[in-house]
Amino acid sequence: MWRDGLGGTYRLPTFASVFFALSLPQLRLPRIGAGCFVGRSLVLSVHYLKRLLANAVVNPRYSEARTIYPEDRMLPALRRFFYSAVSFAFVVFFLSSSLLLQAQQPNSVSEELVTNRANDLLKQMTLEEKIAQLSQLPGAHVPGYSSDEKPEETIKKLGAGSVLWVPDPKEIDRLQHLAVEQSRLHIPILFGLDVIHGYRTTFPAPLGMASSWNPQLVEQVESVAAREARSVGIQWTFAPMLDIARDARWGRMIEGAGEDPYLGAAMARAQVLGFQGGAQVAPDHVLACMKHFAGYGAADGGRDYDASYVPEDLMWNVYLPPFKAAVDAGVGSVMSAYMDLNDVPASGNRWLLTDVLRTTWKYKGFVVSDAFAVHSLITHGFARDARDAAYKAFTAGLNMDMASGTYMKFLGPLVQEGRISQEQIDDMVRPILETKIRMGLFEQPYANLVRSEQILNDPQHLQLARKAAQQSMVLLRNENGLLPLDKNKIKSIAVIGPLGDATIDLLSMWGSGTAPGPVVTVAAGIRNKVGPTVKVESAHGPNISRPIPSPFENVEFLKMKEQPKQSPEEARKAFAEAVALAKRSDLAVVVLGEIDMMSAESASRSSLGLSNGQEELLEAVAAIAKPVVLVLVNGRPLEINWASEHVPAILEGWYPGGQGGNAVADVLFGDANPAGHLPVSWPRSAGQQPLYYNHNLTQLPETNQEFKSRYWDLLSTPLYPFGYGLCYTTFAFDNLKLSPTGTAVGGTIEVSAEVTNTGQREGTAVAQLYIHQRAGSASRPVRQLKGFERVTLAPGAKQTVHFKLGSDELQFYSPMLKQWVVEPEQFDVWLGGDSTAKLHGEFELTK
Ligand code: BGC
Numbered sequence: 086m087w088r089d090g091l092g093g094t095y096r097l098p099t100f101a102s103v104f105f106a107l108s109l110p111q112l113r114l115p116r117i118g119a120g121c122f123v124g125r126s127l128v129l130s131v132h133y134l135k136r137l138l139a140n141a142v143v144n145p146r147y148s149e150a151r152t153i154y155p156e157d158r159m160l161p162a163l164r165r166f167f168y169s170a171v172s173f174a175f176v177v178f179f180l181s182s183s184l185l186l187q188a189q190q191p192n193s194v195s196e197e198l199v200t201n202r203a204n205d206l207l208k209q210m211t212l213e214e215k216i217a218q219l220s221q222l223p224g225a226h227v228p229g230y231s232s233d234e235k236p237e238e239t240i241k242k243l244g245a246g247s248v249l250w251v252p253d254p255k256e257i258d259r260l261q262h263l264a265v266e267q268s269r270l271h272i273p274i275l276f277g278l279d280v281i282h283g284y285r286t287t288f289p290a291p292l293g294m295a296s297s298w299n300p301q302l303v304e305q306v307e308s309v310a311a312r313e314a315r316s317v318g319i320q321w322t323f324a325p326m327l328d329i330a331r332d333a334r335w336g337r338m339i340e341g342a343g344e345d346p347y348l349g350a351a352m353a354r355a356q357v358l359g360f361q362g363g364a365q366v367a368p369d370h371v372l373a374c375m376k377h378f379a380g381y382g383a384a385d386g387g388r389d390y391d392a393s394y395v396p397e398d399l400m401w402n403v404y405l406p407p408f409k410a411a412v413d414a415g416v417g418s419v420m421s422a423y424m425d426l427n428d429v430p431a432s433g434n435r436w437l438l439t440d441v442l443r444t445t446w447k448y449k450g451f452v453v454s455d456a457f458a459v460h461s462l463i464t465h466g467f468a469r470d471a472r473d474a475a476y477k478a479f480t481a482g483l484n485m486d487m488a489s490g491t492y493m494k495f496l497g498p499l500v501q502e503g504r505i506s507q508e509q510i511d512d513m514v515r516p517i518l519e520t521k522i523r524m525g526l527f528e529q530p531y532a533n534l535v536r537s538e539q540i541l542n543d544p545q546h547l548q549l550a551r552k553a554a555q556q557s558m559v560l561l562r563n564e565n566g567l568l569p570l571d572k573n574k575i576k577s578i579a580v581i582g583p584l585g586d587a588t589i590d591l592l593s594m595w596g597s598g599t600a601p602g603p604v605v606t607v608a609a610g611i612r613n614k615v616g617p618t619v620k621v622e623s624a625h626g627p628n629i630s631r632p633i634p635s636p637f638e639n640v641e642f643l644k645m646k647e648q649p650k651q652s653p654e655e656a657r658k659a660f661a662e663a664v665a666l667a668k669r670s671d672l673a674v675v676v677l678g679e680i681d682m683m684s685a686e687s688a689s690r691s692s693l694g695l696s697n698g699q700e701e702l703l704e705a706v707a708a709i710a711k712p713v714v715l716v717l718v719n720g721r722p723l724e725i726n727w728a729s730e731h732v733p734a735i736l737e738g739w740y741p742g743g744q745g746g747n748a749v750a751d752v753l754f755g756d757a758n759p760a761g762h763l764p765v766s767w768p769r770s771a772g773q774q775p776l777y778y779n780h781n782l783t784q785l786p787e788t789n790q791e792f793k794s795r796y797w798d799l800l801s802t803p804l805y806p807f808g809y810g811l812c813y814t815t816f817a818f819d820n821l822k823l824s825p826t827g828t829a830v831g832g833t834i835e836v837s838a839e840v841t842n843t844g845q846r847e848g849t850a851v852a853q854l855y856i857h858q859r860a861g862s863a864s865r866p867v868r869q870l871k872g873f874e875r876v877t878l879a880p881g882a883k884q885t886v887h888f889k890l891g892s893d894e895l896q897f898y899s900p901m902l903k904q905w906v907v908e909p910e911q912f913d914v915w916l917g918g919d920s921t922a923k924l925h926g927e928f929e930l931t932k
Contacts, residue, residue, distance in 0.1 A: 195523070203518040207511050209270060215514045216496045217243035221277065221453060223488040224251035224260070225642045230457050230488070237263060239493075244268035246485050246517050247321065247453075249277040252599055252642055254317035254534055261318065265530045273530035275521060277321035277453075280371065281340065281595040282306070284313035285602045286546040286743060290593040290720065291326060291352075293557030293739035295342035296761040296810070298851045298873055300355035306553050307359025309546050311370040314599075316537035320524060321372040323420060325356035327407035328377055332775040333768055334387025336688030339593055339720030339740065341382065343764030344777045344807065346403050347870040350410035357414040364415030366524050375411040377422030377455055379437055380404050384424060387774055389689045392425040398863070401898035401905075403779075405441070412446050417520055419452045421483055423461065430465045432458040433474075438482030451484035451516040460489035471495055476504060484513045541602075547744060554741040554748030555757035560811040561725075561767075564733035567712055569755025569813055570672070572615045579670035580608040580623040581663045581706055582677045582699065584718040589644055593720060593740035594637065594685035597644040602743055607676045607716060610746025614754050622670070624663035627656035627698045635682040645682045660702060667706040667713075674753070675703055675732075676716045681740065684720020693724045693771045700727065707731055716749055722767040722805075729804055737761070755813060760849035760875065762810035762919065766803040773799070778807035778920040779866040786867070808853050808870070808919035814844030814880065818852065818917045818924045827929040830907045833891035834928050838916045840886055842878035849877045850918060852886045857913040862899045862906065868920055890914070895930065 207215070222236035222245050236248055240263045251257050257276050264274045282288045288306045297303065307324075314322060329349055330338035342352035353375065362370030380400060383393035395404055408419075421438060422431035431437055432454045442448045459478045460471060468474035475495035478486070486492035499505045521527065560568070584590060588604040589597050605613070608623040615621060628648035637643050651659065667673040677699045682688060694700060704727065707713045714734040717723065718741070728735055736759070741748055751757040768776045773796075785792045787802060795801035820839040828834060840850050854872035858865040872888035892907050899906045909932045915922040 199519050199522045202522050203515050206270065206272070206518055207514060212497060212500060212507070212510065214243050214270065215510050216492055218246040218272070218514045218517050219485055219496065220245060220490070220493045221247040221249055221485050221487045224248045224256070225640070228639050236260065240264050240274065241267040244270065244272045245274050247275040247277050249488065250642055251276060252278055254532060254537065257318035258531060258534065261530050273521060273526040275321050275372070275526065276319050277323060278314065278319045278599065279324065279595045280310050280314040280319060280322040280599055281324045281326070283310045283550070283596060283601070283742065284317070284319070284599045285541040286313060286550050287592045287596045287601045288550050288553045288742045289557035290339050290596065290740040291341055292339045292343060292720065292764060293741060294553065295348060295352050295764040296559050296739065297553070297556035298348070298762050299556055299875055300351045302553060302556060303352055303355040304359035305549060307356050308362060308370065309549060311360045311362065313541055313546070315369050315371050316532060316540040317534065318532035319371060320526065321374065321418070322360055323374045323376060324360065325353055325373065325375060325411065326377065327353050327375050327411060328382035329404050329407065330382040330765070331777040332387040333693055333721040333765065334689050334691065334771055334774050335382060335384055336389055336684050336690065336720065337382070337686060338765065339684045342407070344766065345764065345779065345870050346406040348764055348873070349407035353407040353411040354414045357411045357416045361415065361417065366417060368525055372417040372520060372524065374418040374420050374453065375408055375416045376420035378419050378431060378442070379408055379422060380426045380431065381422040381424055387689050389687050390423050394427055396900065398898045398900035409446060412448050417450045419448070419450065421452055421454050421458060423455045423458050425465060430462055430467050432483055433462050433467055433477040433481045435481040443482060449516065451520065452482060453485040454478060454483055454487045456487050457489040459483065459486045459491040472498065475499060479505060479513065484517060550742055551744040551748050551751070554744050555751050557739055557741060557761055558748065558752050558759055559737040559761035559763055560759040561737055561805055562729060562733065562735040563811055567734045568714065568753060570753055572619060572754055575615070575619055575671045577620040577670040578611060578615065579666045579673045580611060580621060581667055581673055581675045582626050582702065583629045583648060583697070584678055585623050585674070585676035586625060587680070587718065590681045591718060591741055591745040592743065593681050594643065594645060596740065596742065597681060598642050604743045605746035607674070607746045607749050610748070610750035611674065611753070613747060614750035622666055624666040625659055626663040626702045627651060627659050629680045629683070629697045629699070631683060636687055637682060647682065648680060656698065660698065663702060664705050664709070667709050667711060670711065673706050673711050673713045674716060675706055675713060676718060677703060678717045678719030678723065691771065693722065693768065695723060695725070703728060703732065714753060722765055724768070724770060726769055726804065758813045758846060758848045759810065760812055760851065762808050762851045763805055766807045767805035769799055769804045773801065776803055779869050781864045782867050806920045810851070812848040812850070814842055814846040814848035816850040816918060817841045817843045818922070821914070821916055821924050821926045823914065823926045823928050827931065829931050830909050831892060833889050836888040836890060836914060836916070837885050838924060839883050840876050840878065841883040842880050845880050847877065847879050849875050851875050853917060853919065853922060854888045855915045855920060855922060856890065856894070858908065859911045859913065861908040861910050862901045865897065868915065870920070
């Protein structure tokens with residue numbers, strides 16, 4: 086019985102308010118107590134206020150005559166007012182603090198509603214409809230894999246979890262209408278596409294973005310990519326790719342952030358937040374999908390799709406950290422990889438998909454296979470047949486079958502046989518439905534294609550693409566300050582080479598598969614920059630082609646094309662024309678590298694040389710002794726040993742995106758000061774692969790006086806180290822301080838140092854912090870990146886950078902102890918502009 090202090094009974098309103106307070110889900114555990122308290126305060130305050138007003142209305146002077154509540158005469162007016170005010174203040178306090186809590190923990194209320202709604206749907210769904218949600222239907226034909234069958238009939242009959250490879254907004258809209266209007270339960274489709282670095286506006290490929298060492302920029306870029314994609318109805322991107330790549334022969338190096346787990350984790354976080362617009366998918370953003378889970382970059386011999394053998398400690402210490410960072414950032418979906426990981430295909434690997442992902446990391450989203458990977462469990466020699474493949478993938482923890490149709494055909498029979506339960510099916514469908522509910526697809530399944538035009542044509546997106554491209558480029562060599570060029574001192578420029586006038590090649594493989602806008606070629610960018618007074622001519626030189634054609638050339642939605650095959654005579658003629666043009670020009674900008682289909686998926690190489698006569702072309706042009714600038718457009722470091730000694734200026738452009746040509750010109754002519762740094766070690770030869778800076782010391786390190794070389798015919802060091810990049814100014818790093826200089830395990834060391842611009846121009850340094858643990862339960866890498874910061878400084882200016890080394894940075898997974906450890910040992914610290922930084926300090930961790 087709820088009574089007020091004066092004897093009245095207010096059960097109903099009290100319960101009503103308790104109920105109201107309980108429904109404030111953000112109060113979670115203490116909410117029953119809080120609910121009673123808020124309810125009670127609310128009732129009291131209303132009650133007292135009512136009495137106060139009633140009495141005041143009847144008798145404005147209040148103290149005399151008739152009152153509606155005679156017992157109130159007993160209470161002095163001041164006390165009544167005090168009760169009301171205090172009760173009311175409690176209500177305001179609780180409501181506002183709970184609203185604040187709600188703002189800080191978005192969706193914790195709705196999480197319950199989301200699950201309830203998903204469960205309600207599950208109750209109404211037939212087994213077939215559920216299995217359709219576990220299926221991603223191909224919206225385009227992939228020769229040799231998918232059938233010609235169109236997804237319409239399945240969509241109308243059963244709905245579909247997802248459809249992929251439909252870049253055309255009108256087609257997306259049409260299919261979505263079928264699902265929402267014609268399928269029985271009106272469940273919308275989640276449309277997925279590889280929007281890796283842009284949809285209409287194409288930004289640099291991921292390795293280029295990682296070269297910026299600028300996570301804020303990366304977040305901005307992916308946010309624009311997401312907004313453009315979502316505006317046309319694509320709600321899911323198959324990105325970011327978080328595979329650590331230590332071997333440049335592996336073509337997919339271009340799709341990731343390079344070789345380092347720390348930089349990789351920073352880029353992973355930034356990409357997830359950019360794509361999704363936060364830890365949850367914002368209404369105008371897309372669901373991110375971290376891929377390829379996991380170990381794909383360690384392919385044997387750098388051959389794409391080949392098996393990976395990665396010991397467990399290397400998985401935890403090197404290959405998994407970017408994925409963990411993405412999970413912590415709230416990534417909404419995961420793509421399992423193709424290859425065998427330690428003999429168990431990733432798409433049927435319970436250790437990866439359940440033990441690591443769900444049990445250890447508490448991941449709550451869903452897992453989609455890579456394309457056709459469920460069916461491919463047969464070709465791996467892991468599954469007996471398609472039914473076995475479906476069973477193995479499903480029970481390993483894989484929710485959605487991408488394009489292979491294996492779940493569609495065999496999950497039903499597996500349930501009927503009793504090998505998979507209805508409950509297991511529900512558990513796998515639930516996160517897919519929850520994702521759709523959370524993203525608001527049921528309320529807004531369609532894109533507004535009229536509004537999308539405005540988003541796709543936003544001129545600010547082009548500016549961002551240009552800025553991103555400028556920051557993605559790495560200046561590898563600049564002898565005698567040849568760069569930046571002075572356009573007033575040049576009358577003619579020859580743009581030479583098979584990538585000087587390339588368009589789609591500047592976008593890399595996935596950039597060609599969305600709906601890219603116009604591309605500014607390198608030649609056009611230079612023309613835009615120098616204006617009509619300088620003569621800019623181009624000569625293509627011999628064409629580039631792959632000896633083994635790319636399978637993707639025949640995939641309809643990708644627009645990559647080989648450069649036409651030439652006869653030896655045609656190639657010779659093109660070569661001679663290019664050299665002649667160089668001869669009659671003041672300056673040669675030679676643009677060499679790889680056409681788009683020479684990097685990315687199914688594009689591994691056994692040699693890293695400049696193919697198709699490009700090396701010879703470069704040497705011939707350089708022999709004319711004009712100033713020569715080499716601009717590289719490529720997806721991996723290439724063998725450029727000769728150029729590194731004979732070509733005075735080398736700019737690595739990666740695949741710079743639609744504004745690439747303008748950005749190259751901005752850098753060459755000094756309107757942008759390069760600040761990109763290598764996210765990979767640059768090899769001298771393919772024979773050095775895999776090559777990475779964070780290797781172990783070995784018993785014969787390079788620093789030994791004797792027996793120091795690992796090859797008899799080549800240095801084992803890289804041509805350019807990880808983290809390296811030049812600028813048009815110079816920087817000094819000094820005054821390294823560690824505070825304290827030692828601490829106990831669990832403590833934190835603060836590291837600081839000064840960065841000074843010692844050159845003549847404003848520029849951006851990337852201060853990099855490396856550590857080494859000298860002994861322990863395992864050999865630790867010679868160096869490991871543990872912090873970085875971009876610092877922009879005017880000439881002569883100085884800034885102190887600060888870093889923290891705590892347990893997060895100092896821990897590692899010990900193969901002996903089979904757990905994460907922070908060990909009481911001595912540590913080295915280096916700070917500088919690349920992984921060979923000299924500024925050194927040391928500290929000790931005690932027990
Ligand atoms: C690739 C994935 C990609 C998927 C969908 C696969 O071939 O390995 O990276 O996301 O296709 O296009």
